[in-house]
Amino acid sequence: MKKKLFSPGPTPVPEGVLLAMAKPLFHHRDPVFEELFQEVREDLKYVFQTKQDVLVLASSGTGAMEAAIVNTLRKGDTVLVIRGGKFGERWGEICEAYGVDIIPIDVEWGQAVDPVLVERSLETYPEIRAVLVQACETSTGVLHPIKELCEVVKKRDDVIIIVDAISALGAVDLPMDLWGIDVMVAGSQKALMLPPGLAFIALSEKAWGFCEMSDLPKYYFDLKAELKNQRKNQTHFTPAISLIVGLREALRMIKEEGLQNVFRRHEVLARAMQEGVKALGLEIFSNPPSPTLTAIKLPPEIDGQKLKRNLEDHYGLITAGGQEHLKGKIIRIAHMGYFEPSDILQVMAALELELSKMGYPVEFGKGVSSAQRVFKEAGL
Amino acid sequence: MKKKLFSPGPTPVPEGVLLAMAKPLFHHRDPVFEELFQEVREDLKYVFQTKQDVLVLASSGTGAMEAAIVNTLRKGDTVLVIRGGKFGERWGEICEAYGVDIIPIDVEWGQAVDPVLVERSLETYPEIRAVLVQACETSTGVLHPIKELCEVVKKRDDVIIIVDAISALGAVDLPMDLWGIDVMVAGSQKALMLPPGLAFIALSEKAWGFCEMSDLPKYYFDLKAELKNQRKNQTHFTPAISLIVGLREALRMIKEEGLQNVFRRHEVLARAMQEGVKALGLEIFSNPPSPTLTAIKLPPEIDGQKLKRNLEDHYGLITAGGQEHLKGKIIRIAHMGYFEPSDILQVMAALELELSKMGYPVEFGKGVSSAQRVFKEAGL
Numbered sequence: 001m002k003k004k005l006f007s008p009g010p011t012p013v014p015e016g017v018l019l020a021m022a023k024p025l026f027h028h029r030d031p032v033f034e035e036l037f038q039e040v041r042e043d044l045k046y047v048f049q050t051k052q053d054v055l056v057l058a059s060s061g062t063g064a065m066e067a068a069i070v071n072t073l074r075k076g077d078t079v080l081v082i083r084g085g086k087f088g089e090r091w092g093e094i095c096e097a098y099g100v101d102i103i104p105i106d107v108e109w110g111q112a113v114d115p116v117l118v119e120r121s122l123e124t125y126p127e128i129r130a131v132l133v134q135a136c137e138t139s140t141g142v143l144h145p146i147k148e149l150c151e152v153v154k155k156r157d158d159v160i161i162i163v164d165a166i167s168a169l170g171a172v173d174l175p176m177d178l179w180g181i182d183v184m185v186a187g188s189q190k191a192l193m194l195p196p197g198l199a200f201i202a203l204s205e206k207a208w209g210f211c212e213m214s215d216l217p218k219y220y221f222d223l224k225a226e227l228k229n230q231r232k233n234q235t236h237f238t239p240a241i242s243l244i245v246g247l248r249e250a251l252r253m254i255k256e257e258g259l260q261n262v263f264r265r266h267e268v269l270a271r272a273m274q275e276g277v278k279a280l281g282l283e284i285f286s287n288p289p290s291p292t293l294t295a296i297k298l299p300p301e302i303d304g305q306k307l308k309r310n311l312e313d314h315y316g317l318i319t320a321g322g323q324e325h326l327k328g329k330i331i332r333i334a335h336m337g338y339f340e341p342s343d344i345l346q347v348m349a350a351l352e353l354e355l356s357k358m359g360y361p362v363e364f365g366k367g368v369s370s371a372q373r374v375f376k377e378a379g380l
Numbered sequence: 381m382k383k384k385l386f387s388p389g390p391t392p393v394p395e396g397v398l399l400a401m402a403k404p405l406f407h408h409r410d411p412v413f414e415e416l417f418q419e420v421r422e423d424l425k426y427v428f429q430t431k432q433d434v435l436v437l438a439s440s441g442t443g444a445m446e447a448a449i450v451n452t453l454r455k456g457d458t459v460l461v462i463r464g465g466k467f468g469e470r471w472g473e474i475c476e477a478y479g480v481d482i483i484p485i486d487v488e489w490g491q492a493v494d495p496v497l498v499e500r501s502l503e504t505y506p507e508i509r510a511v512l513v514q515a516c517e518t519s520t521g522v523l524h525p526i527k528e529l530c531e532v533v534k535k536r537d538d539v540i541i542i543v544d545a546i547s548a549l550g551a552v553d554l555p556m557d558l559w560g561i562d563v564m565v566a567g568s569q570k571a572l573m574l575p576p577g578l579a580f581i582a583l584s585e586k587a588w589g590f591c592e593m594s595d596l597p598k599y600y601f602d603l604k605a606e607l608k609n610q611r612k613n614q615t616h617f618t619p620a621i622s623l624i625v626g627l628r629e630a631l632r633m634i635k636e637e638g639l640q641n642v643f644r645r646h647e648v649l650a651r652a653m654q655e656g657v658k659a660l661g662l663e664i665f666s667n668p669p670s671p672t673l674t675a676i677k678l679p680p681e682i683d684g685q686k687l688k689r690n691l692e693d694h695y696g697l698i699t700a701g702g703q704e705h706l707k708g709k710i711i712r713i714a715h716m717g718y719f720e721p722s723d724i725l726q727v728m729a730a731l732e733l734e735l736s737k738m739g740y741p742v743e744f745g746k747g748v749s750s751a752q753r754v755f756k757e758a759g760l
Contacts, residue, residue, distance in 0.1 A: 003406060010405050010621060021622070022402035025575055027387050027698050058440045058577050059600065060617040066600045097599040189618060195405055197438050197577045197620030217597060219477040220439065220446045237440040238569060240577030240620070241390060242401070318407050 001316040006347055008138050008167055008293045008320055008334035010189040010196055013246070014253065017193060021246040028241055034233040036248055041230065043251035044200060046259065047192075048184060049175040054202040055226045056247075058240040061166040061187030064199035066094050067221035068162050068183045072130065072203070072210040075099045079130040080121050082113045085139035086323055087164060091132040098216050103128065109140050109326060110285050110295070115148040122152065122159060129210075130182075131161045135168035139323050141286035141295030141332055143172065150179040160207050166190055169200075170254060171266040171292045171336045182207040188243060191266075191292060191336040193250040198243045265380070266291040269335045269344055272374035276348045276367035280355065285330045292336035295322075297329070302360055304328040310358065315350040341375045381696040386727055388518045388547055388673045388700055388714035390569040390576055393626070394633065397573060401626040408621055414613040416628055421610065423631035424580060426639065427572075428564060429555040434582040435606045436627075438620040441546040441567030444579035446474050447601035448542050448563045452510065452583070452590040455479045459510040460501050462493045465519035466703050467544060471512040478596050483508065489706060490520050490665050490675070495528040502532065502539060509590075510562075511541045515548035519703050521666035521675030521712055523552065530559040540587050546570055549580075550634060551646040551672045551716045562587040568623060571646075571672060571716040573630040578623045645760070646671040649715045649724055652754035656728040656747035660735065665710045672716035675702075677709070682740055684708040690738065695730040721755045 005012050026032050037056075044054035057064055069091075073079065077100050081092045084107030095102045103125055107113045113133065122128055131153055135146050146163055153161040160182035165174055169184070170191035176184050181204070188198035201223065203211070211224060220237065229236045254262055270291040274284055277296050285295035298304050304321050305328045311317045322330040333347055348367045356362040385392050406412050417436075424434035437444055449471075453459065457480050461472045464487030475482045483505055487493045493513065502508055511533055513524050526543055533541040540562035545554055549564070550571035556564050561584070568578035581603065583591070591604060600617065609616045634642055650671040654664055657676050665675035678684050684701050685708045691697045702710040713727055728747045736742040 003404075003410075005405065005407060007407050007409075009618060010407060013405050018402045018404070022398045024383075024398070025385065025390050025393050026383060027385060027390060028576075029387075030383075030698065058438070059443065060438045060620070062617040063439065063600045094599045097602070098597045187618070189621075195620065195622035196408075196618040197623060217478045219474045220443045221600075222477070237442040238389060238567070238576040240440075240575065240623075241569075242575035243577060243620075243622075318410065 003316045003318055004346070006317055006319045006333045006335070008190070008332055008336070009187070011191070011193065011334060011337040013195060014193055014250065014338050017246045017249045020249045021242045023245070025241055028235070028239050033241065036244065037233045040244060040248050040251060041233070043255055047170050047251065047254060048202050050177045050202050052202045052204060053227055053230060054200055055223060055230055056235065056239065056244065057199045057201065057221065057226070058197065058237065059199045060196055061185065061199050062090065063221060064185040064187070064201045065090065065164055067201055067218070067223055068185055069094050069100065070098055070216040070218040070221060071214055071223040072160060072162070072183060072207055073100050074213060074215045076101065077129045078103060078125065078127045079132055080105060080118065080128050082107060082131070082133040082144065084111060084113060084142060085109055085134070085137035087134050087137055087139060091164070110142060111287055112142050112144050115145055115152050118149055119152045122156065128159060130159060133161070133163055135163050135165040135172060135174055136290035136292055138167045138293070141290050141293045143168070143288050143290040146174060146181065147179050150181055154180045160210055167292050167336065168290065171262065172290065173263045176202060180204070188247065192247070193253070193337040194243060194246050197240050198247065266336065268374065268378040268380055269339055269341065270294060272341065272344050272371035273333065273335060273348070275374050276371040279370035280352065280362060280367045293332050293334040295330050295332045298331060299360060302355065302358055304331050307331055307354060307358065310354050311350060314354060317347055317350055341380050344371055383696045383698055384726070386697055386699045386713050386715070388570070388712055388716070389567070391571070391573065391714060391717040393575055394573055394630065394718050397626045397629045400629045401622045403625070405621060408615070408619050413621065416624065417613040420624060420628050420631060421613070423635055427550050427631065427634060428582050430557045430582050432582045432584065433607055433610060434580055435603060435610055436615065436619065436624065437579045437581065437601065437606070438577065438617065439579045440576055441565065441579050442470065443601060444565040444567070444581045445470065445544055447581055447598070447603055448565055449474050449480065450478055450596040450598040450601060451594055451603040452540060452542070452563060452587055453480050454593060454595045456481065457509045458483060458505065458507045459512055460485060460498065460508050462487060462511070462513040462524065464491060464493060464522060465489055465514070465517035467514050467517055467519060471544070490522060491667055492522050492524050495525055495532050498529055499532045502536065508539060510539060513541070513543055515543050515545040515552060515554055516670035516672050518547045518673070521670050521673045523548070523668050523670040526554060526561065527559050530561060534560045540590055547672050547716065548670065551642065552670065553643045556582060560584070568627065572627070573633070573717040574623060574626050577620050578627065646716065648754065648758040648760055649719055649721065650674060652721065652724050652751035653713065653715060653728070655754050656724070656751040659750035660732065660742060660747045673712050673714040675710050675712045678711060679740060682735065682738055684711050687711055687734060687738065690734050691730060694734060697727055697730055721760050724751050
């Protein structure tokens with residue numbers, strides 16, 4: 001059976017990207033690499049919407065999360081961590097590993113953080129040096145209010161905001177420079193339409209200033225050393241050449257479509273998905289939902305793990321379940337990167353069919369037709 | 381012009397490996413991945429010649445070097461670092477970044493370390509907890525006496541030997557368990573015939589014991605967390621799936637040829653290369669030379685940088701020059717991984733031709749014929 005990825009990472013990789021990566025390898029000290037890397041570096045700035053250098057690391061996204069912390073902070077620093085899911089928790093875990101103290105804001109899973117709470121914490125704890133948050137919390141499908149959080153943080157010269165945009169960048173409008181995001185982290189295997197293995201990170205002037213004071217140990221993830229090399233279109237250590245070759249193709253696709261069109265496409269795909277889900281009498285779990293994935297709250301009689309397994313076994317569709325206390329209670333369907341309306345129609349129709357088979361009352365076509373209407377109105 | 385990699389990383393990737401990696405992606409929580417990872421983990425044990433788990437990391441080889449240090453050592457520990465080239469220096473740099481004190485043994489570039497010096501240092505400085513060395517020092521092409529060093533270290537319960545086998549593993553016989561190598565590190569883009577982006581590390585029981593005492597900070601490179609996950613055929617963080625798909629193919633090729641045959645092939649390729657070089661009246665720079673690359677000392681009238689450039693411009697052959705004080709003075713020709721006799725004949729013939737064009741007296745065919753004789757005698 002054909003398998004189709006609707007998982008929030010890895011996501012489908014365009015055929016042209018796969019084939020580009022299958023070409024014979026070249027050397028990373030070759031002018032061919034430097035030219036490639038220069039193009040990729042420029043296009044990453046376009047996707048990050050920044051004038052700053054976007055650094056490319058050979059690691060998973062978590063590596064870049066660690067890089068964000070160990071390069072900007074000092075031992076014993078205090079940071080505010082927005083914890084509303086597994087990846088919020090990860091920020092806290094990395095900090096703890098490096099001796100950075102955390103003040104958590106624990107948000108109910110499925111909800112976004114209230115910027116007022118962040119502002120209040122910054123007032124109560126003047127020692128806070130950074131606010132750590134996800135743009136999209138992948139485990140719950142929630143989009144946090146990054147713009148509003150940036151406005152809160154921007155008022156303070158001694159605080160930076162560090163945003164994990166791993167499952168948002170390239171799908172959600174996150175204008176780094178305009179909003180004042182100080183550190184933004186991304187990964188290859190999400191909306192950037194590549195296999196996993198590359199991570200990206202960019203820092204504002206303010207964040208680079210923090211790097212000057214940082215005393216946490218780092219070597220592989222030393223961003224100052226990377227910056228020095230990458231400005232020469234080289235990397236500090238051997239780059240993951242084939243993935244960077246693929247990245248060029250993926251970024252070319254994004255540029256050709258145009259970033260604003262990419263955002264709009266994701267917004268329409270998500271809306272179609274959401275309307276379909278609601279038409280089936282189901283609730284969206286996330287408030288507000290990210291345009292990159294739809295987390296659906298399941299009725300008590302439907303076992304989410306079984307639903308996920310059946311979608312895979314019967315139709316080849318790979319979705320994701322809930323994690324930890326959400327296990328079995330939600331299903332997460334991603335639509336970031338290489339996705340188009342027909343993918344949504346496919347997964348919605350399969351979802352209707354499977355829910356019906358599992359005993360949930362479904363009027364066939366009701367979810368699909370709601371999605372269709374969204375696409376028709378949007379002119380897609 | 382067709383480009384052919386004779387660089388000591390990246391090395392040529394077999395066509396079958398490239399094509400395997402070009403297949404559509406699957407999810408790393410899929411049983412398909414677990415099956416793949418199980419096979420790969422078994423085959424890595426075969427290549428590492430160990431019963432221990434070989435951990436797969438999404439990073440360049442340097443990431444695994446860092447992992448070796450931050451997982452086994454404590455802040456303020458003292459280690460002995462064999463520095464006879466750029467990668468020996470890298471061991472020292474990582475230690476310094478993490479507050480580990482180093483006692484260097486500075487070996488002349490091009491020479492191997494004398495195990496007696498190591499033994500003497502261990503006697504003089506009983507605080508030494510680890511000996512850090514390269515199996516093959518890529519920058520000089522030297523093979524260090526790992527077996528003998530292991531014998532020195534093995535006598536002490538409180539010392540481990542950490543071996544960077546990045547440009548040796550899969551080409552040179554390094555029986556980890558038999559010799560008593562405590563930590564062995566490797567990378568994907570060398571004799572393992574893959575693009576860069578994966579690193580590997582295995583630890584002896586003794587080294588795992590050191591991990592229990594280690595207090596250096598780590599998160600992305602936390603080997604205990606990796607071990608726990610990889611024993612379930614998963615990874616702690618998103619794995620570089622496509623590279624692991626390629627790895628399976630590459631390891632299957634190694635297994636099919638048989639590890640001892642692979643070692644013998646490399647030994648014969650290296651001998652042919654060395655005989656050819658000597659027949660041209662040139663000296664091998666490395667003592668003893670690694671079977672994975674041949675570093676040639678150039679006569680004063682030949683500019684190594686120009687020679688490297690000409691080999692590339694005229695024949696598409698990508699070699700490597702000397703680094704730091706060796707710039708222009710040596711040329712390094714790698715033959716690890718996907719190499720066979722015809723590759724050696726090709727590069728030797730081009731070397732003759734180019735040296736002659738550059739004014740060095742060459743009797744055409746003299747190097748080639750010496751290499752041919754080696755192959756004939758070896759039955760290759």
